[in-house]
Amino acid sequence: MTLAAAFLAVAIAVPKPGQRLPYVEHCYVIGATEPGVTNVVVQGVDVPVYRTGAWAAYIDVKEGENTITVSCDEFGRHSETSRTFRVASKPVPKAEPSVSVSTNKPAERVYTKLEYAADEARPHPSAKQPGELTVVIDPGHGGAKDLGCISPHGWCEKEANLLLAEALREKLVNLGYRVVLTRRNDRAIELYERPKAIYAVGGDAFISIHHNAPAADRDASKIRYAAVYSWNPLGEKLAKAIAASMDAACHEELKSNGAMHANFAVTRNPEIPSCLIEADFITSPEGEEAAWDPVRRNRLAEAIARGFADWHSNH
Ligand SMILES: [Zn+2]
Incomplete structure (x- = not known):
C-alpha cells in the first residue's frame, strides 16, 4: 500500500x-x-x-x-x-521566595452569596404538591465561546449537558413538577444570570447540569466518577438525595463521590436549595460513550428526578 x-x-x-x-x-x-x-x-x-x-x-x-x-x-x-x-520546553520553576517568618495566617477566601438571594432559607416545600413546585434546571455552558470540556471525539460538554437536562425535564414533568430550563438551545448565558432565573420564574429549587473533566496533569482517559456539589446545608440535603439516587441507578458502571461541597457561583444561594451535578466525565472514552447513549441518559435522568422527589417528600 x-x-x-x-x-x-x-x-x-x-x-x-x-x-x-x-x-x-x-x-x-x-x-x-x-x-x-x-x-x-x-x-x-x-x-x-x-x-x-x-x-x-x-x-x-x-x-x-x-x-x-x-x-x-x-x-x-x-x-x-x-x-x-x-x-515547548518545561517552564523553569520560579525561585522560592526567601523565607520570612510570619505569624499571619493566609487570608481566608471569602465567597459571597448570590447578591439577589435573601439570607433566610425558605421553608422546605414538603407540604406542597409537585404541581406547586417549580424546578429550575440549568444546562451548563452554551454558545460559541463556552463549550465546556471536550470529549475524545470532539463532542462538547454544553451539548451533553443540554441532552441530560432535557431528559431530566421530561422525567420531572412526568412526576408532576413544573420545570423551567435556563436554556433550551445552544446559547450563551452569563454565569450569574443562571441562578437569577429562579427569581424570574418563582423557582423552588435549582439544579445545574454539567459533565466533568480532570485536572490537566491527570490521565483523562482513566478518570470517571459522578458527584453532586452544594454550598450550604440547604443545598446539601438536595445534593445528597440526588447523589444517592444516581448511585443506586448507575453504581455498576460509574463510581460516585456522593454529595460534595463546592463554592460554585450557581449554588451560593442561602434562600433556595441549589446543587450542581457533575454527571460523568465525557473526557474518558467510556464516559463519552455513556453520556451519548440515550438509554443510559434516560436511566440517569430518571434517577436524578427520583432523587429530587425523595428530597421533596422526605424532609
Ligand atoms: Zn461544565
Whole structure:
C-alpha cells in the first residue's frame, strides 16, 4: 500500500505538522478509519476502534520533537502514517521566595452569596404538591465561546449537558413538577444570570447540569466518577438525595463521590436549595460513550428526578 493510500485509510487529528504546543505531558490523538480497518495501533499500543469507525488515544509526549505513528491493518494489509510536532520546553520553576517568618495566617477566601438571594432559607416545600413546585434546571455552558470540556471525539460538554437536562425535564414533568430550563438551545448565558432565573420564574429549587473533566496533569482517559456539589446545608440535603439516587441507578458502571461541597457561583444561594451535578466525565472514552447513549441518559435522568422527589417528600 502506498503512503498516500495509508493517509486515506486513517485520518488522524494531532497538532499540525511543525506546530509547537506549550509544555504538556500528554496529548490526544483522535481519528477515523475506513470500513474494513480491523486494528489501529498508536505508538505501539492497540486502541479500540468504535463501531462508528472512530478511535481515540491518549499518549505521552516529551519536550521537543514528537513523532506519532499510527498503523492499521486492513484485510491483512498493513499501512502506517505519522505526524511530527514540537512541545515547548518545561517552564523553569520560579525561585522560592526567601523565607520570612510570619505569624499571619493566609487570608481566608471569602465567597459571597448570590447578591439577589435573601439570607433566610425558605421553608422546605414538603407540604406542597409537585404541581406547586417549580424546578429550575440549568444546562451548563452554551454558545460559541463556552463549550465546556471536550470529549475524545470532539463532542462538547454544553451539548451533553443540554441532552441530560432535557431528559431530566421530561422525567420531572412526568412526576408532576413544573420545570423551567435556563436554556433550551445552544446559547450563551452569563454565569450569574443562571441562578437569577429562579427569581424570574418563582423557582423552588435549582439544579445545574454539567459533565466533568480532570485536572490537566491527570490521565483523562482513566478518570470517571459522578458527584453532586452544594454550598450550604440547604443545598446539601438536595445534593445528597440526588447523589444517592444516581448511585443506586448507575453504581455498576460509574463510581460516585456522593454529595460534595463546592463554592460554585450557581449554588451560593442561602434562600433556595441549589446543587450542581457533575454527571460523568465525557473526557474518558467510556464516559463519552455513556453520556451519548440515550438509554443510559434516560436511566440517569430518571434517577436524578427520583432523587429530587425523595428530597421533596422526605424532609
Ligand atoms: Zn461544565
